[in-house]
Amino acid sequence: MPEDQHTGPSDEELRTLDAHWRAANYLSAGQIYLLGNPLLTEPLRPEHVKPRLLGHWGTSPGLNLVYTHLNRVIRARDLDALCIWGPGHGGPSILANTWLEGTYGEIYPDVGRDAAGMARLFRQFSFPGGVPSHVAPEVPGSIHEGGELGYSLAHAYGAAFDNPGLLVACVIGDGEAETGPLAGSWHSNKFLDPVHDGAVLPILHLNGYKIANPTVLARLPEPELEELLRGYGHDPITVSGDDPATVHRAMATAMDTALDRIAQAQRAAREDGVTERVRWPVIVLRTPKGWTGPAEVDGKPVENTWRSHQVPLPGVRENPEHLRQLEAWLKSYRPGELFDADGRPVDEVLACVPEGDRRLGATPHANGGLLLRELPLPDLDEFAVPVDKPGTTLHEPTRVLGDLLARVMKDTETRRDFRLVGPDETASNRLDAVFDASGKAWQERTLPVDEHLDRHGRVLEILSEHLCQGWLEGYLLTGRHGLFSCYEAFVHIVDSMVNQHIKWLRTSRELTWRAPIASLNYLLTSHVWRQDHNGFSHQDPGFVDHVLNKSPGVVRVYLPPDANTLLSVADHVLRSRDYVNVIVAGKQPCYDWLTMDAARAHCARGAGVWDWAGTENGGEPDVVLACAGDVPTQEVLAAAQLLRRHLPQLAFRVVNVVDIARLMPREEHPHGMPDFEYDGLFTTDKPVIFAYHGYPWLIHRLAYRRTGHQNLHVRGYKESGTTTTPFDMVVRNDLDRYRLVMDVIDRVPGLAVRAAAVRQRMADARTRHHEWIREHGTDMPEVAEWSWNP
Known part of the structure; x- marks a missing residue:
């Protein structure tokens, strides 16, 4: 990532940034409300408004601001960038911005950058036969489902691992910041290698409210919030206000400052050999919820309150005053200045937009199958255990598998596209042979008694199944391979996360433009039948039941009975695409039943x-x-x-x-x-x-x-x-x-x-x-x- 000291945007740049932002705001609101008359070329009438108003306005202006300013720095610095959009139901904004930059119309030609395309963009949003209200697989540039909160920052770090040239921006909503997985995700910076990994730029968006209540971080006194973020190992840069001109200038300065610091840290690690853990920047963005929307509706404040969370003006078709307010709101963005008579964005609106694959909606990192390479898997016969007679010799199946994984880790040492994740259990699960090929990623201080810690390691261990899952999902979705090893009883912690990933895979399979990605592979061991010293609390084999409730086209469950069948199953799942594979196999000594050839044939059946x-x-x-x-x-x-x-x-x-x-x-x-x-x-x-x-x-x-x-x-x-x-x-x-x-x-x-x-x-x-x-x-x-x- 190039290092470049910037002096801030010129007045002309600020005008183009504001034009782009206003256009995105107009398109976001239009998607929530309009069924016709997309350019307001005639007076707004009730029939121009959707009969069912669905969507979320409150977070949209802030997301549009971030998208606009990311466009600027990507274009100015020629950055390879990806953004994870954490706030739930931020779909209108990302759809609006990908439409503006042209990627949406390239993928969906009937939604091109003209009046007809704008009309289809508006109509399809949260409409039968259309697209969801949140960021979903249908949205170009996305790898993160926006419906369930808590996983954005873990996904961002997963995307950055082993992607040294990539900037991963991550917008974290203040509601999302209250979840346990997100709170734990702040510690991901202790695992980010500034030499071999990319950079993550968290953008904590504080607009004050969730659906009906204030948010914790938004109500913290500024010094306390900054102390919290510094305690997590970040250096905060704060942007706040409600005056667009002031916020644009502050946001541009914050972006430049953050990216300069990132470039300096990477240069120090990569060229000067600095090994001290980096204190990465984080931007704290405070803007009003529902910014630029109706200030008051029916005598009650809306902008900068929880009332702007979803649809600020709910009764537009039935209430003439609401219809009048909606028309005034939409016209406040001055669409006649932003789009020409044919509905195309004018040059000023597009001045900050990058070109080609540098556009956030077009980055191949958000369509990881385009970048995926075949995993170099060795001949299983090298690792097979000899079986002269069934049931007379014993091996620990996962230890045998560990030797295979160590070879895979070694053979991907240069290309760095395979990771093993698990909650502090790699050695416990008998996979410690991998440490001969790669240590455990660790950027904090080390002590003489520590073992296998490595600033450049590709084994990820943290005692949070949520982070393991989120890291691996981000890694896979950006075109790499991996395996999640976990105690069987505690993989339930990610039940909801795997639900979302399965839904993502099922939907993405129906999109011809999304290339298949490597499967999400679980190895569940230390299982229910062998908990000799842990006991009842560690006995739960129900993850299989949970997974088999899900889309049959996506889920697979394997129960290999011995070491050689485990090798055969592992080889199969590591080669597979677009599945969630669950393997249940013991780590304790187990009888060998089948030769390698017999195991292959049995697993194929x-x-x-x-x-x-x-x-x-x-x-x-x-x-x-x-x-x-x-x-x-x-x-x-x-x-x-x-x-x-x-x-x-x-x-x-x-x-x-x-x-x-x-x-x-x-x-x-x-x-x-x-x-x-x-x-x-x-x-x-x-x-x-x-x-x-x-x-x-x-x-x-x-x-x-x-x-x-x-x-x-x-x-x-x-x-x-x-x-x-x-x-x-x-x-x-x-x-x-x-x-x-x-x-x-x-x-x-x-x-x-x-x-x-x-x-x-x-x-x-x-x-x-x-x-x-x-x-x-x-x-x-x-x-x-x-x-x-x-």
Whole structure:
């Protein structure tokens, strides 16, 4: 980013800035109100106004001011810039500005820069068949959904990581600033490397009010607010006022000052080797809410109050006085000076607008798939564990995966487009091999006892799942790759964030101009069945349920049963585009079941028969033992071994499911099996005993339309947990091998009588287990030392 000392705008520049700002304000208000007569070429009549007035005016003038002044500095300094628009429902402003700069009409040719295009711009806003009221995927230049608040600053830092030439401006609304994720996001500056990363310029927009209440930061005394921001490690630059000429000059000066400081800090780090953490600038912009709108409506103050938040004049069609006020308000921007007779912006309005990809609406960083490169993934055979015989050797699956991720990190060292994020759990989740290739990003001071901290590191750890999610989303949306590793129970913290990302992906897929981006990949480990020392608080497998409620075209869930299947699944998801992939895999020692070739084939099927484990011998099974997840797979195999020993005449089939969506009908999910395939695998009339990693009712929900659903009996986690032995967890939840054998006996016709003694032995084993752990504190030898030996 070039360094350039500026003396401030000339009077001529200020005139063009004000013209652009007035044009954006006019277009913003027009979108909220007008159905016709876009240039006010005739007196405004009720039929020119939309029957339903939807939108948010209050934040629009401030956003327009920021957009206008970003245009100026981008053009003057030839900056590569992106802006994240945090205030919710700021859609009118960003639509107005992208229309002014021409990018909107280039993407949507029927909304060109003329009177007809302006009319369509106005009509489509918050109108059936049109566009949402907030910044959404349909808006060029955006990577941030404006409907849910709290994530803008995290997205901004994610976009800046490994983008050394990029300026990421981020407008933070004062309502948004009250959220927990945003409050935590201020600490992102401790992870921003001035050498390899771009710069983030936060712009805290204080207009005083939310929907109906004042905002906290806007009411803080100025010195206290500045102390707060300085405590976060920023140097604040304040712009305030309600006189447009004064604010324009102050804002231009603030922008120049901030960018000069950013350029100086980057030069010091990149050329002079300065390692002290940068105190990055932040602009505090105080302007009235609903600025330049109606000052008073029906005898009540509106401008600079919460009443201007949405639609300042609500009854325009029915109230002649409101109609008169609306016409006066719109004409106050002097549209005849801003647009020619054909509705095109005049040269003065466009004087500050950059050209080509430098326009904020045209930056390829906001359409990250255009910049995305294939991730260099090595041959999985280099990392595969040898499996001479199923179920006799043990590996920690995530540790094996860690070796693969370390290679990926090493092979992207120069191009820097892969990051691993997680809440202080990389080593805990057995992925610490990555530290051989890259340390943990850290710009604060270090102590001799610290390990793996690195000013230039690409592993991001902070004890905030919100920040991990926001950083990674921003990173992916700007054309890079990554993986989010998290304890299974606590990934729920980002439930709402992943909702928004899934909605973004679903919508963006329908936009031909948005190129596919790398998938958002979760690795959920330290899972429900192995919380030996953390206990009940760390036991919750429900994120899978949450995700599978979402758009089936976007979400994928995988439960690899061993190390080699985890490698195969990881390779697949890291190559994928436009998905949210959830992998659930254990970090504790786990039996190896499949060779690498067999794992590839099994993962490609998503679900399949393990013929080496069953006893059907080409005939029809009496019962199907199904499993999904590493611990359930082990218990099913242990149950299969008991059935072989105690009921040798029983014909049973073992089915393992890796891709959980395979259970759904093809009509409900792209990965779902056709009915004939499902029926062939699970049968239509035989009992199916299904051991599942999570809450059992999910399996019923996914398979409820299948022919044999009435024969399906699912065992899984049923919210019974504590700090206990690994096997006691499965016993407590009736997922253990002995319980599964009892289920077989209970459900296969005729076995209840013929195998009564076997069932009794299984029940006795469960009783012995309870007595044993209370005496010894460990699992019984027959469990702890078990291996597959049919």
